[in-house]
Amino acid sequence: MKKRILVTDIDGTLSHGEEVHPDVAAACTRLRENGWEIMVATGRILATSKNHIKAIGAWLPAIVYDGARLMDPLTGKSLWEAALSxxxxxxxxxxxxxxxxxxxxxxxxxxxxxxxxxxxxxxxxxxxxxxxxxxxxxxxxxxxxxxxxxxxxxxxxxxxxxxxxxxxxxxxxxxxxxxxxxxxxLGVSKGAALSHYVDQLQPGPEILVAAGDHCNDLALFDIAHLRVAPRDAVPQILERAHVVMPPAHAQGFVRLIDFLLSGHWTNSSRTKRVVL
CATH class of the missing domain: 3.30.1240.10 (Hypothetical Protein, Haloacid Dehalogenase-like Hydrolase; Chain: A; domain 2)
Known part of the structure; x- marks a missing residue:
């Protein structure tokens, strides 16, 4: 069966600060119960991402260090990495x-x-x-x-x-x-790390949704089938988003998950912008 994957940035997209709002965590549980899998893509290291990963059940490999490492969130093992010379x-x-x-x-x-x-x-x-x-x-x-x-x-x-x-x-x-x-x-980004992971999937994902709010999320958008941004994202992100959700401080992620569970992420969602 092809995977349905939601890849999300943490800060400013999923949440603000070190805690995930209970409503967002509950929505992520509903999403996973309906067959979706969740992945984080963040500039944080794994240690400072673990609370968020656990709260939303993002057990796919974590894109951390802004794409320089792909790590198993359960074992802490590095699955792929690139270091600066x-x-x-x-x-x-x-x-x-x-x-x-x-x-x-x-x-x-x-x-x-x-x-x-x-x-x-x-x-x-x-x-x-x-x-x-x-x-x-x-x-x-x-x-x-x-x-x-x-x-x-x-x-x-x-x-x-x-x-x-x-x-x-x-x-x-x-x-x-x-x-x-x-x-x-050089050549490292969240998008490059996501490509490395997706290229190993056989078959490829049915739908790959990426949510982000800042310039380091643009490379995720290059890979995603469906691009999502909060309303307060930077202009470079907003102009490329298929779906615009409320900001993280208003628990916009809940609205995103409601949208994904509605099934309205078909091709029509990618030709006309949806504002949640």
Missing amino acids: SRAVDMVLTEGWSAPLELQIFTDEAAICRKKDKETRLFLTEADVPVYDNLQTPHVDERVFRIIFYGSEHEVLQLEERIGETLHDHVDVMRSGKNFLDVVP
């Missing part, structure tokens, strides 16, 4: 070292930062993620999957432009939120 890591860190932004370097379910990156240390420590805050120079020896710069939108945009101009042959750079700049290995 040591040279690329050094070049990115050197380029962004003096920017007035927080720095987060993600290794294998752990993070590296500087003493001054206080928000990074606080958030990840509260999530029980190992944080090593002894970075003093723009170099690390560990295997790195993703680098994040966090801070003012203006500074994020400036650094995005600089890295994009000077390092475009070495890394991919994208915004995963207004104040977040992600740097991943």
